[in-house]
Amino acid sequence: xxxxxxxxxxxxxxxxxxxxxxxxxxxxxxxxxxxxxxxxxxxxxxxxxxxxxxxxxxxxxxxxxxxxxxxxxxxxxxxxxxxxxxxxxxxxxxxxxxxxxxxxxxxxxxxxxxxxxxxxxxxxxxxxxxxxxxxxxxxxxxxxxxxxxxxxxxxxxxxxxxxxxxxxxxxxxxxxxxxxxxxxxxxxxxxxxxxxxxxxxxxxxxxxxxxxxxxxxxxxxxxxxxxxxxxxxxxxxxxxxxxxxxxxxxxxxxxxxxxxxxxxxxxxxxxxxxxxxxxxxxxxxxxx
Amino acid sequence: xxxxxxxxxxxxxxxxxxxxxxxxxxxxxxxxxxxxxxxxxxxxxxxxxxxxxxxxxxxxxxxxxxxxxxxxxxxxxxxxxxxxxxxxxxxxxxxxxxxxxxxxxxxxxxxxxxxxxxxxxxxxxxxxxxxxxxxxxxxxxxxxxxxxxxxxxxxxxxxxxxxxxxxxxxxxxxxxxxxxxxxxxxxxxxxxxxxxxxxxxxxxxxxxxxxxxxxxxxxxxxxxxxxxxxxxxxxxxxxxxxxxxxxxxxxxxxxxxxxxxxxxxxxxxxxxxxxxxxxxxxxxxxxx
Numbered sequence: 018x019x020x021x022x023x024x025x026x027x028x029x030x031x032x033x034x035x036x037x038x039x040x041x042x043x044x045x046x047x048x049x050x051x052x053x054x055x056x057x058x059x060x061x062x063x064x065x066x067x068x069x070x071x072x073x074x075x076x077x078x079x080x081x082x083x084x085x086x087x088x089x090x091x092x093x094x095x096x097x098x099x100x101x102x103x104x105x106x107x108x109x110x111x112x113x114x115x116x117x118x119x120x121x122x123x124x125x126x127x128x129x130x131x132x133x134x135x136x137x138x139x140x141x142x143x144x145x146x147x148x149x150x151x152x153x154x155x156x157x158x159x160x161x162x163x164x165x166x167x168x169x170x171x172x173x174x175x176x177x178x179x180x181x182x183x184x185x186x187x188x189x190x191x192x193x194x195x196x197x198x199x200x201x202x203x204x205x206x207x208x209x210x211x212x213x214x215x216x217x218x219x220x221x222x223x224x225x226x227x228x229x230x231x232x233x234x235x236x237x238x239x240x241x242x243x244x245x246x247x248x249x250x251x252x253x254x255x256x257x258x259x260x261x262x263x264x265x266x267x268x269x270x271x272x273x274x275x276x277x278x279x280x281x282x283x284x285x286x287x288x289x290x291x292x293x294x295x296x297x298x299x300x301x302x303x304x305x
Numbered sequence: 306x307x308x309x310x311x312x313x314x315x316x317x318x319x320x321x322x323x324x325x326x327x328x329x330x331x332x333x334x335x336x337x338x339x340x341x342x343x344x345x346x347x348x349x350x351x352x353x354x355x356x357x358x359x360x361x362x363x364x365x366x367x368x369x370x371x372x373x374x375x376x377x378x379x380x381x382x383x384x385x386x387x388x389x390x391x392x393x394x395x396x397x398x399x400x401x402x403x404x405x406x407x408x409x410x411x412x413x414x415x416x417x418x419x420x421x422x423x424x425x426x427x428x429x430x431x432x433x434x435x436x437x438x439x440x441x442x443x444x445x446x447x448x449x450x451x452x453x454x455x456x457x458x459x460x461x462x463x464x465x466x467x468x469x470x471x472x473x474x475x476x477x478x479x480x481x482x483x484x485x486x487x488x489x490x491x492x493x494x495x496x497x498x499x500x501x502x503x504x505x506x507x508x509x510x511x512x513x514x515x516x517x518x519x520x521x522x523x524x525x526x527x528x529x530x531x532x533x534x535x536x537x538x539x540x541x542x543x544x545x546x547x548x549x550x551x552x553x554x555x556x557x558x559x560x561x562x563x564x565x566x567x568x569x570x571x572x573x574x575x576x577x578x579x580x581x582x583x584x585x586x587x588x589x590x591x592x593x
Contacts, residue, residue, distance in 0.1 A: 143522075143525065163522075194518065198516065198518060201512075201516055201518075201519070202516060202518045202519050203522070205508075205509045205512045205513070205516070205519045206509065206519060206522045206523050206525070206526070206527040207525075207526060207527065209505070209508070210526070210527055210530050210531075212563075212566055212567075212570070213501055213505055213563070214530070214585075215566065215581060215582055215585040216559060216562040216563040216566050217497070217498060217501055217559060217562075218585040218588050218589045219562040219581070219584065219585055219588070220493075220497070220555065220558045220559035220561075220562045221493045221494065221497070221555075222588040223558060223562070224489075224493050224555065224558060225493070228486065228489055228490060228493070230482065230486055230489075230490045231489070231490050231493045231494060232592065234431075234451075234490050234491070234494045235494050235592045236592055236593060237431065237494070237495075238494075238495060238498070238533065239494040239495065239592075240589070240592050242498050242502070242530070243498075243589050244589075245526065245530060246582075246585045246586060246589045247585075247586050247589050247590055248582075249586075250579050250580075250582035250583040250585075250586055251579055253578070253579075253582045254575050254578045254579040254582060257570050257578050258573055258578070261571070261573060264570060265567070265570060265571055267508065267512065268563075268567045268570065269567075270508045270511060270512060271504060271505060271508035272563070272564075272567070273508075274504040274505075274507040274508045274511075275500075275501070275504040275508075275556075275560070275563075276560075278500055278503065278504050279500075279553070279557075279560070282500070282545050282549060282553060282556065283549070283553055285546055285549060287542050287546055290541070290542045290545050290546070291538050291539055291541075291542040292538075293503060293507070294503055294534075294536075294538035294541045294542060295538040296507065297502075297503040297506040297507055297534045297535075297538075298534060298535050298536070298537075298538055300506050300507070300510040301506045301528070301531050301532075301534045301535050302535055304520070304523045304524055304527075304528050305524060
């Protein structure tokens with residue numbers, strides 16, 4: 018056991034992300050006490066019973082009163098509301114950080130909510146499984162996975178360093194990035210592919226209403242390719258709304274490529290098509 | 306060993322598909338002798354050395370002269386040309402079948418090429434690996450995999466039954482389907498997803514030229530999601546050209562869904578987005 022980095026951590030939203038952060042820090046000896054806050058009383062009781070957390074707080078206000086660090090691990094659309102509700106009860110020196118997968122709008126909204134002598138650091142751990150809830154949490158979730166922190170001109174350096182050291186203790190490789198850059202990167206590598214997969218499932222399913230053989234043959238590669246269309250609808254609604262600007266830009270870049278391809282299929286331009294597919298293959302195979 | 310179904314099979318194109326068909330039938334004792342024809346003399350010599358085939362033919366004409374069944378396993382865009390070249394040399398009673406992944410245009414083109422007392426049966430085994438060439442062929446490739454045969458009003462029933470029994474001997478589950486139905490089904494579950502993935506890789510790679518962080522974060526889910534964009538460019542050029550009609554229909558159905566989604570992202574319509582994502586999840590999870 019290394020020496021604890023902090024004494025008291027409060028996790029708001031003790032699900033896979035929040036619960037695994039708690040378990041990882043406890044396993045690393047990086048925190049002495051973890052207090053859990055959750056709207057779902059059953060989930061919170063389960064978290065306590067499983068040892069994911071050490072104490073249950075009766076309310077958000079009570080939960081954050083003694084916290085050195087608060088980790089807000091609620092759906093990305095609810096982070097700002099949680100920070101606003103918690104703000105009046107934060108003790109001096111308290112650091113609030115989050116795990117939301119869209120950052121610019123969220124960080125801009127949260128920073129002004131913070132009382133004097135409290136600090137906000139935006140974060141996004143790149144990890145997850147298809148499971149959720151406290152029972153799904155495990156200490157190794159963040160091992161070797163990246164965690165992006167998005168400091169601004171207003172971010173306190175000591176607070177940033179402390180949040181970084183916690184994520185490192187949890188096993189993450191921490192990188193700092195501008196919030197707007199983060200949102201452009203994830204619009205490209207994650208949010209756009211999800212939108213593409215959701216639209217694809219709709220198109221194929223609609224066609225399957227006319228041609229039932231389609232459904233029978235969907236079980237192969239199509240099912241694998243569209244796995245991400247099975248992601249949580251409320252979470253993706255929030256991401257699409259909160260990262261609208263960067264996502265629209267990527268949707269339109271994609272549309273331009275797709276429409277160009279469609280035109281060459283329509284005109285039967287073999288050499289163009291082969292070159293387009295060849296470039297895709299080369300680009301994709303080049304990703305390491 | 307069961308009794309052989311046929312004495313002599315000629316495989317034109319001794320790669321993964323043709324070579325595995327040969328290996329599977331030999332392993333099942335369903336054929337006595339397999340003759341190989343291939344443009345690539347080195348590949349053909351390798352096929353003979355590895356026991357994928359029993360004999361090498363010096364030319365297509367020589368290769369088919371003694372064949373009871375000819376399996377044309379060349380790229381889908383070359384099947385018709387091979388059938389046209391082989392036709393004058395086919396012995397009476399000979400059955401020609403193929404493994405092309407687009408069927409309507411191909412079957413319509415091949416049927417009129419067949420001399421009297423020879424038969425054509427279109428086929429499409431739904432199997433493959435990322436490897437190619439005779440060395441990649443293995444007897445189990447078709448085990449439990451579907452093979453679609455696309456008979457027409459002109460198809461000889463005895464020829465159809467014989468081709469079916471060969472694919473069953475190779476381990477396939479054989480289904481018959483109209484060629485046009487086949488092409489609509491695969492436009493939906495395979496050809497459209499490939500086009501979507503190719504366009505997606507282009508869009509993201511173009512953006513990565515401006516924002517290098519995108520490339521660094523492409524290694525995760527994006528890389529998995531776009532695996533199919535790594536498929537053989539010449540093969541997909543042929544598929545896009547030969548299945549143009551059904552593919553364009555699917556491209557346009559998909560565009561309509563994608564554009565509707567884009568508009569709701571632009572207007573920030575949360576309830577619509579959640580419902581759209583929820584429907585996708587339900588439809589996709591319903592595929593068994």
